[in-house]
Amino acid sequence: KQKQEELSALYDGYTAKFGILNSRANRIAFDQDSSYSLICSLENLDEEGNFKEKAAIFQKRTIKQEKVVTSVDTASEALTVSLSEKAVVDLPYMSELSGKDTKEIVEELRGVIFEDPITGKWETADEYLSGNVREKLKIATSYAETKPEFSINVQALKQIQPQNLDASEIEIRIGATWIDPKYIDDFMGEVFQTPHYLLDPGAVKTSFSNITSTWNIAGKNAETSRSFANTTFGTTRVTAYKLLEDTLNLKDIKIYDTFDERRVLNKEETTIASQKQENIKEAFKDWIFRDPERRQKIVETYNELFNSVRPREYEGSHLTFPGMTPDIELKPHQKNAIAHILYGNNTLL
Known part of the structure; x- marks a missing residue:
């Protein structure tokens, strides 16, 4: 209270001599002062920029005292x-606070x-019971x-x-x-x-490269051009296996002819090959779940x-905000969002 009275006396003395802080004259006088905007917050102005009243700091506490x-x-x-205080489960700190071991x-x-069985770190339920819970189980x-104390983890994860x-x-x-x-x-x-004489020894075999993310057959x-695969799912220009490989790699087939060392798109053959690709996709879709075991x-x-x-569902009702004005009370979803930022290690909400 004493400090507020001192501040008010200093303000009244200054403004009586030089006018309000937000006046044009003071704006020019404090042009090079980086704190001028902060000083101006001591005054509340109306929509037209005229002095309305002194700021709340003259009458009451504007920030929460940290307890x-x-x-x-x-x-x-x-x-x-x-x-x-620490955004983690700190057992030694909790023991110190409560007097319990x-x-x-x-x-x-x-x-x-x-x-957590792997790290040995203690986590809240909302943290531990989130993420890849199948792997955690x-x-x-x-x-x-071998360690019965983790049976409670198993029960909760199930x-x-x-x-x-x-x-x-x-x-x-x-694909x-x-x-x-x-x-x-x-x-x-x-x-x-x-x-089978082609599939069993691997003469015709599918592989996938994790390095290049590409399929190869x-x-x-x-097989000959007269085989069932090539006559049903291939064309005269491209085999069924080549079409399947391109389909696995999400490539649209294009057929080119060469004239005088110049490649020209054969639209008719390309259209036929594209239709065969669609047939392969539909055949795979019909086949993949046909066998119960597969x-x-x-x-x-x-x-x-x-x-x-x-x-993870973040819950921030326990959070306190020292230094924040008591005039603002955060809503539950706002506290939860802050908890997300604090505990989720990112600001993506």
């Missing part, structure tokens, strides 16, 4: 303070905090076999596993890089009717790869 918590009664309160704190917070189950998608909810595009190449070989054997010209394995793989992540 340092030195002790709490429960482990739950200690966790709240730890998250607010870490084992007692862990026992009281069972199901609220979890120990595998790890926790493995550790629980309850939040994503619901498996079935085949009707999954659309597999030919998807997660598909095992052996399924493409099976497709050729069943749909292209590629002879060895032995694209192993369907089950592919669905399991898909769920493992693309349906294992549980988004």
